Amino acid sequence: MLESINLNAVPGFLLILVRVTSFFVTMPIFSYRNVPTQFKIGIGFFLAWIMFYTLTIPEIPIDSTYILLILKEAVVGLAIGLIAFIILSAIQIAGGFIDFQMGFAIANVVDPQTGAQTPLMGQYFYTIALLFLLTVDGHHLLINGIFYSYEAIPIDQMIDFTNENIAYLVIQTFNDMFIIAFQMAIPVVGCLFLVDVALGIIARTVPQLNVFVVGLPLKIFVGLFILTIFISFYIMLIKNLFELLLETTQALMRLFGGA
Template sequence: MDLVLMQLPVFLLVFVRITAFFVAAPFFNSRNVPNQFKIALGFLLTLISFQYVPAVEPIPMDLTFIIHVLKEVLVGVMLGLICEIMFAAVQVAGGMMDMQIGLAMANVIDPRTGAYIPVTGNFKNVLATLYFFSIDGHHMLIRGLISSYQVIPLDRMWAPFGSEQVVMTAVKVFTQMFLSAFMIAAPLVVAIFLVDVTLGIIAKSVPQFNIFVVGMPIKMLAGFLLLIVLMPAFLLTLNALFEKMFRGFAEMMRWLGG
């Protein structure tokens, strides 16, 4: 009984970090995923991963335990947000594509966040999600979360959340998100821009040609054809995006561990 009471604070801290990660991490933070499922999954993973947690000093259940809990919540949320920010590049790229194709007004509700997102962004997001699951990316995230206990010990009172390295890592991940979004959207954006230039030349050369009637269907048809042609390149770009996501995850985990 004494052993159980001694290990109970450690078990609760492991449970807090895993559950906080699920609140912010991609896929797991979807509104379609019930909160009861997130808590049950966190509890199950805690039971499985508890044996892999390094031995730590006994943690007393006093007022300092609240600081430990707050630290674990921040660690889990920050690690999850790093992954979520990188995954948001797909939706940002879809918004750029829709702006060029002419579908910027045709937004749909994202079931993950409940917000309105572009049609192409939602389509790309579904493809990225399926591709991420196909390469066992969710298993990599869980494995990385469990390995975080090796880098960020549970018995440490606090973590350097406001250090320069942590802030610069977050800024770098945010910058890489926009660069990745631009890389995903650049081929289609440039191609549609050339279509716009061509339509403008035709409108100037042949004034009788009603460019406003045929311009939008031509742009949409060219956009859909380019989406099909660029699909292999999109998957290759996703590989680079997920690699940056895991690298940012590991870098943030290292700096939080001091």
């Protein structure tokens, strides 16, 4: 049995395993706390095993360069997952904008997926986004992304971190994240701003009316009503968000590969 195992191919398999498991550490859906650790390790191992027999892996000697290759594989897996997580964070930011205007900012909830406090509306939007991602088989596209990353980033090739386009892509991703968050929040935030203006006028014309007591439930009612009207608009933005996610991860892999 031991004679049938090609020990020269073990270093290549370990490099694949490092990239895949690092990918699952930061990639949305797979990295959440409610996904068992045993499942993450198991699916990472078996995906690496499948890729090992699918890809053309050269014989890699174990020397000082091999340690750098392991670090490179970890960086690639973490970076691809992290750039996708940054883009999806636009949903949480949009929810924070809306919660601040609706008065829900004082009622943050604990996200069971990440263990952090998140805005109430942000968690609502994020749940819709994850359901949409699973509906369109987006999790399969993410797995395909890590598989085809070996075409752009060969397993025995180092990354040129002096490439300034990598930093430019990260900055542009942050910019796109805030733009999408603003687009998602502007219908509700804009309408609630008009409500604040109306309450200000009422407070000046009818001083006997306590606008602080009336304003909070009124803004919550208007906010929920606007969310009901614009829900299809949010689905369209979420679709564009996932298209941006796939395009950005592909662009990052090409830059890592030196393209």
